[in-house]
Amino acid sequence: MKSGEEVCKFGAIKNWTIDPFSCEGCGACTLVCPQNAIKLVDEKTADTFITKTDKGIISRAMMGIGSDGSGKLVTELRKNAKRFTENNSIVILDGSPGIGCSVIASITDTDIALIVTEPTRSGLDDLKRILELAEHFETQVMICVNKYDINPDMTSQIENFAREKNLFVVGKIPFDKLVMKSVNTLRPITEFAESPARKAIEEMWVRMNSLMKK
Numbered sequence: 001m002k003s004g005e006e007v008c009k010f011g012a013i014k015n016w017t018i019d020p021f022s023c024e025g026c027g028a029c030t031l032v033c034p035q036n037a038i039k040l041v042d043e044k045t046a047d048t049f050i051t052k053t054d055k056g057i058i059s060r061a062m063m064g065i066g067s068d069g070s071g072k073l074v075t076e077l078r079k080n081a082k083r084f085t086e087n088n089s090i091v092i093l094d095g096s097p098g099i100g101c102s103v104i105a106s107i108t109d110t111d112i113a114l115i116v117t118e119p120t121r122s123g124l125d126d127l128k129r130i131l132e133l134a135e136h137f138e139t140q141v142m143i144c145v146n147k148y149d150i151n152p153d154m155t156s157q158i159e160n161f162a163r164e165k166n167l168f169v170v171g172k173i174p175f176d177k178l179v180m181k182s183v184n185t186l187r188p189i190t191e192f193a194e195s196p197a198r199k200a201i202e203e204m205w206v207r208m209n210s211l212m213k214k
């Protein structure tokens with residue numbers, strides 16, 4: 001049988017010592033230790049909260065800096081969202097960027113993935129990567145281009161890509177200085193009646209509703 005040092009894919013075991021900063025908690029070493037000398041211990045990494053607003057609840061968390069388990073935390077937040085809402089409520093998950101554990105935990109078992117991209121080369125590359133993930137989970141995809149007017153050429157390339165893939169660009173949100181004001185004053189953009197971004201988001205929502213699979 002292999003030793004713990006040999007089975008650890010993260011190089012966390014050296015000279016019979018486990019480096020806690022390299023350990024990913026996969027548990028492989030616990031299975032091969034002939035003396036059962038290694039065991040995994042649960043560790044608190046985040047606090048979860050339910051915040052009530054006039055539009056519904058927000059299921060959120062505060063994670064410790066450098067903590068692991070963001071995927072498990074998203075799963076926990078989804079459970080909380082279900083626990084505190086009616087059965088037929090719409091649940092919107094604000095996924096993190098990339099294609100890591102937390103994004104996988106966000107995208108599984110959802111009806112629609114709205115991929116929000118920006119008109120840059122890296123934005124288009126990231127869009128392609130997350131699209132592969134969504135296709136893997138057979139999730140319906142829609143696309144939104146944020147700040148579309150800062151680079152019209154790149155926005156056209158994103159639209160062409162969407163057309164090739166038979167995907168809907170359901171929203172194009174313009175650059176809007178009020179978005180920064182909304183962030184700085186901790187007020188949602190929907191409270192800024194004169195905001196062009198708000199208008200574009202509302203129109204996108206109407207479009208999304210009409211395209212959702214019945």
Ligand code: SF4
Binds near residue numbers: 008023028029
């Ligand atoms: S739990 Fe996994 S990552 Fe951590 S030391 Fe054991 S084998 Fe390595």
